[in-house]
Amino acid sequence: MEHNRNMESVSASILTTPAWRLRPALQRPVPVLAAGQVHEVHGQGDDRAAGLAFALGLGAANRSGTVLMVRSGGRPSLALYGEGLMLLGIDPARLLLVEAGDAATLLRAGLEGARCPGLALVLLESEGPLKGYDLTASRRFVLAAERTQTPVVLLRHAAKAQPSAAHTRWQVASAPSQPLAAPPGAQVRPPGLPALAVEALRWRGGPAGQTWHLQWDEQHGGFRDTTGTSNRSENGQAAPSGAVLPLAALRAG
Amino acid sequence: MPLALVARSGQALRLMAVERDAARHGLAPGMTLADARARCPDLLTLPHDPAADATLLAHLATAMHSLTPSVMPDPPDGLLLDISGCAHLFGSEANMVEKASEITALSTIHALACNPAAARALARHGTPAQRRAEDVAALPVAALDLSEEAASALRRAGLKRLGDLATRPAPALAARFGEGVVLRLRQLTGDVAAPLAPQPMQAPIRAEARFAEPIARTDDVLEVAEDLLRQVAAQMEQRRLGGRRFALTLHRSDGARRRLQVETGQPTRDPLVVVRLLRERIDSLADPIDPGFGFDAITLAVKRAEPLAARQTGLDQAEENQDNLQALIDRLGVRLGQDAVLRLIPANRHMPEQAQVQTPAAKWNGTVSFALTTMPRPLLLFDPPQGIEVIAGVPDGPPLRLRWRGTVHEVVHAEGPERIAPEWWRQRGGHMGTGAERTTRDYYRIEDGHGRRLWVFRRGLYGTQTTPAWYVHGLFS
Structure with missing residues (x-):
C-alpha cells in the first residue's frame, strides 16, 4: 500500500509538472504567441524591425486571415514595406493598416479588431509610454481575444513594462546573424537571414526568464530556435550537421 | 477659343459636336x-466620348423628374418630357422651359407640341420661327426620320415640306x-398615338417617425433609428x-436639424450593422448632439x-x-476617417519608396499582390531616407563604419552594391543620361556589431562633381 501511494504521488507530480521542467535539456520550449491571448513585445527604439518580425513570424505566418496592424501616428516616416513582408511570408494583401492618432484611439481601434472574429492577428504598435494601457485595458483585450481566438500583440518600442493581464511579455532585439559565404573577390561576408535575441520576461505557466536565439528558417518559413549553435559558428568552427542550413547554397539555388 | 469634339469615322477624323463659338x-x-x-486654325479639339454623353443624359433625365414624372431619354442628346397636367404647377409652359434649361445648365433647344413625335421633330428639324409657331406642316420631309x-x-417628287404630304x-x-411615310406623318399630326416609354422614377428609400412627445436620449434615438432601418430594409x-450611404436627420422641436451620415463599404440591409x-x-462627433427640448421627428434616407x-x-465561414x-x-473608417484605414498596394515603379502606395481600404477591392523578390528588401522603410556619415571604400565599396543619429556603427557584414538607377523615362x-550619375543609388545591406541590419545607399557615384x-533607407529584421 505504502509503495503504491508513493507511485501515485510520483505519477501525479509528473502529470502536473510541465514536461520542460522535468527534462529541460530535451524538451526546450520555443516561444509561441498563443491564440486568444494578449502578448507584449518590448524592444529598443532601433530594434523596431526585430519586434515586428517576431510578432508577424510567430503570430501570423502560420494562421490565415487578415492581419490588423494599428500604428500610432506621428512617425509616418517609417513605413511597412510590402516586399520585405513578402520575404517574411506575409502577403501584404492580408494586411489592414490603421493609423491611430493617439494612445486612446490606438487602444480603441485595437479592441475593435480583437472583437472582430476571423482575423489572423491584431498588432498594436506604439512608442514610449502608452497612456491608458493598464490592468483594466489589458483585461478587456484578453476577454475580447478569448472570445474570438485571435492573438493580440502589443509592440512597445522604448517603453517600460507595466503591470497588465498579458499572457506573455517578451524582450526582442536583433541578433548577429549567420553570415553567408562571401562571393568571390569580396572582403566581407554578406549578412545572413533574420536573427532575433528573445527573452521571455513573463510567461504564465511557461519558462519565464529564458532566452532564445531565433533564426529565420528559409526552407520552411517561420523562426527556428538556434540557441547554442550560433556562438560556435561565429567563431568560425563548423556547425553541427542539420542544425544550421547551408545558406549560401540555398541563396544560390 | 472655338472648341469641337472629334472622333474617327472611316478614314478621317470628323467633328462630332461643335461649341457655339466654333x-x-x-x-x-x-x-x-x-x-x-x-x-479655323486655332480650333481646340477633344476626343468625343459617347459613354460620358449617355451618362450625362441619364443624369439629366433623373433631374427632370422635378418637373414631371414622365421623362424619356432620346439618345444621343434629347429628352422627351410629358408635361400634360404639370405646367400649371410652374405658372406657365414658358416658366417650365426656363426651369428645365436652368436644371440642365447647358445651351438647349426646346419645342412644345401636342404630341411627343411632333415636339421631337420640331426640336430636331425646325427653325426657331417654326418652333415658336408649333408649325409642323412647315417642317422639311427629313423630319419624318x-x-x-x-x-x-x-x-x-417635289414634296419638300410635311404640309405637302398632308394634303x-x-x-x-x-x-x-411605303407605309412608313404615312405612319410617321400620322404620328406627327397626332392621328396615331406615339406613346412615350418613360423612364420609371425610382421612389426614394426613406422612412420617418414622428413622436407625440419629443425624445431626447441618444439610446432612444438609436432605438428609433433601428426601427426605421428595419422599414427601409x-x-x-x-x-x-x-x-x-444612410442619412439620419433629427428634427428638433425648435426647428433645428441635425444630420448624421454613415457609409458602408459593401451594400447592406442589416439594421444592426448600420446602428x-x-x-x-x-x-x-466633435460637438455632441444637443437634444434641446427633444426631437419631434426622425427621418432616415x-x-x-x-x-x-x-x-x-x-454556410460559408470564409464569406462570413x-x-x-x-x-x-x-x-474604423467612421471613427478615424476613411483615410486612416489603409491597405498596401504595389505600384509599378522603380524606386523603392515609390514601389508601393497606401490606399484607403474602403475604396479598394482589388486583389493585386506583390511579387516575391529575390533581392533583399527591408521590413520597414524610412521615407524620406535618413542621412548618415559613412567611411567607405572608393569607388563602390560597402561602408566600413557609419554614424547614424550620433551613434557609430561598425560594419561587420555587408552585401552589395545593388544599383537602382533613376527612372530616366520619367x-x-x-x-x-544627364544627371544620372548624381542620382543613381547603390544599395548595401549591412550588419553592425549588435546584429542590427540596415539598408543603406549612396546617392551618386564617386568621380562626379x-x-x-x-x-x-530601411531596417531589416
Whole structure:
C-alpha cells in the first residue's frame, strides 16, 4: 500500500509538472504567441524591425486571415514595406493598416479588431509610454481575444513594462546573424537571414526568464530556435550537421 | 477659343459636336477635322466620348423628374418630357422651359407640341420661327426620320415640306413611298398615338417617425433609428437593393436639424450593422448632439443604394469572415476617417519608396499582390531616407563604419552594391543620361556589431562633381 501511494504521488507530480521542467535539456520550449491571448513585445527604439518580425513570424505566418496592424501616428516616416513582408511570408494583401492618432484611439481601434472574429492577428504598435494601457485595458483585450481566438500583440518600442493581464511579455532585439559565404573577390561576408535575441520576461505557466536565439528558417518559413549553435559558428568552427542550413547554397539555388 | 469634339469615322477624323463659338466660325458636325482646321486654325479639339454623353443624359433625365414624372431619354442628346397636367404647377409652359434649361445648365433647344413625335421633330428639324409657331406642316420631309432613299424620293417628287404630304391622299403615298411615310406623318399630326416609354422614377428609400412627445436620449434615438432601418430594409429587399450611404436627420422641436451620415463599404440591409456605425458616428462627433427640448421627428434616407441579392447566411465561414472584416473596416473608417484605414498596394515603379502606395481600404477591392523578390528588401522603410556619415571604400565599396543619429556603427557584414538607377523615362531628357550619375543609388545591406541590419545607399557615384551622400533607407529584421 505504502509503495503504491508513493507511485501515485510520483505519477501525479509528473502529470502536473510541465514536461520542460522535468527534462529541460530535451524538451526546450520555443516561444509561441498563443491564440486568444494578449502578448507584449518590448524592444529598443532601433530594434523596431526585430519586434515586428517576431510578432508577424510567430503570430501570423502560420494562421490565415487578415492581419490588423494599428500604428500610432506621428512617425509616418517609417513605413511597412510590402516586399520585405513578402520575404517574411506575409502577403501584404492580408494586411489592414490603421493609423491611430493617439494612445486612446490606438487602444480603441485595437479592441475593435480583437472583437472582430476571423482575423489572423491584431498588432498594436506604439512608442514610449502608452497612456491608458493598464490592468483594466489589458483585461478587456484578453476577454475580447478569448472570445474570438485571435492573438493580440502589443509592440512597445522604448517603453517600460507595466503591470497588465498579458499572457506573455517578451524582450526582442536583433541578433548577429549567420553570415553567408562571401562571393568571390569580396572582403566581407554578406549578412545572413533574420536573427532575433528573445527573452521571455513573463510567461504564465511557461519558462519565464529564458532566452532564445531565433533564426529565420528559409526552407520552411517561420523562426527556428538556434540557441547554442550560433556562438560556435561565429567563431568560425563548423556547425553541427542539420542544425544550421547551408545558406549560401540555398541563396544560390 | 472655338472648341469641337472629334472622333474617327472611316478614314478621317470628323467633328462630332461643335461649341457655339466654333459654329459661328462656320464649323458644323460631320465636317472633317482637316477642313475645320483650314477654316479655323486655332480650333481646340477633344476626343468625343459617347459613354460620358449617355451618362450625362441619364443624369439629366433623373433631374427632370422635378418637373414631371414622365421623362424619356432620346439618345444621343434629347429628352422627351410629358408635361400634360404639370405646367400649371410652374405658372406657365414658358416658366417650365426656363426651369428645365436652368436644371440642365447647358445651351438647349426646346419645342412644345401636342404630341411627343411632333415636339421631337420640331426640336430636331425646325427653325426657331417654326418652333415658336408649333408649325409642323412647315417642317422639311427629313423630319419624318426616314431612310435617305425614301427622303430623296419624296424630294424628287417635289414634296419638300410635311404640309405637302398632308394634303395628298394617304393610300397613294403609301403605295408609292411605303407605309412608313404615312405612319410617321400620322404620328406627327397626332392621328396615331406615339406613346412615350418613360423612364420609371425610382421612389426614394426613406422612412420617418414622428413622436407625440419629443425624445431626447441618444439610446432612444438609436432605438428609433433601428426601427426605421428595419422599414427601409424591407423596402430595399423588395427592390433587391442594399444601402451604401444612410442619412439620419433629427428634427428638433425648435426647428433645428441635425444630420448624421454613415457609409458602408459593401451594400447592406442589416439594421444592426448600420446602428453600430451610427453609434460610432455619434461617439466620435466633435460637438455632441444637443437634444434641446427633444426631437419631434426622425427621418432616415438611403442616399446611395446598390444591387444586393438575397444570400444564404451561416454556410460559408470564409464569406462570413469577409463580411466581418468589411464591417470592421467600415466601423474604423467612421471613427478615424476613411483615410486612416489603409491597405498596401504595389505600384509599378522603380524606386523603392515609390514601389508601393497606401490606399484607403474602403475604396479598394482589388486583389493585386506583390511579387516575391529575390533581392533583399527591408521590413520597414524610412521615407524620406535618413542621412548618415559613412567611411567607405572608393569607388563602390560597402561602408566600413557609419554614424547614424550620433551613434557609430561598425560594419561587420555587408552585401552589395545593388544599383537602382533613376527612372530616366520619367525625366525630361532622361534618355541622354544627364544627371544620372548624381542620382543613381547603390544599395548595401549591412550588419553592425549588435546584429542590427540596415539598408543603406549612396546617392551618386564617386568621380562626379559632388561628393555622394549616404542614407539609411530601411531596417531589416
